[in-house]
Amino acid sequence: MKLTYAIASGVAALGLLAGAQGIAQADDVRAVPSCVESDWTLLGGVIVTITNNCSTTQQVNVRYSFGGEPFVPDKCHTIAPGKSVTTSEAVWSANRFESLIPC
Numbered sequence: 001m002k003l004t005y006a007i008a009s010g011v012a013a014l015g016l017l018a019g020a021q022g023i024a025q026a027d028d029v030r031a032v033p034s035c036v037e038s039d040w041t042l043l044g045g046v047i048v049t050i051t052n053n054c055s056t057t058q059q060v061n062v063r064y065s066f067g068g069e070p071f072v073p074d075k076c077h078t079i080a081p082g083k084s085v086t087t088s089e090a091v092w093s094a095n096r097f098e099s100l101i102p103c
Contacts, residue, residue, distance in 0.1 A: 032100040040097035052079040061103040064094030076103035
């Protein structure tokens with residue numbers, strides 16, 4: 001019985017440690033400013049329009065997913081203030097827009 005309790009306690013501790021590491025890693029991720037907006041549609045591919053409503057030029061990339069797995073293409077979009085860009089990925093690479101990320 002004591003061995004079972006010790007094993008369960010060890011597994012629980014590992015779960016807490018993994019959760020803490022996930023939180024720490026999430027804090028390290030830089031965010032795109034809220035003045036950069038996106039709109040997407042699924043039409044023969046995932047089409048994303050990115051609009052920079054900030055007063056400074058922004059560099060952003062798009063995080064997609066395919067079947068629940070993350071997919072980030074090697075594309076960095078430099079967008080001047082007040083401008084928009086449209087980018088897309090084929091449905092065999094990505095089937096969902098997830099978020100904008102800095103690049």
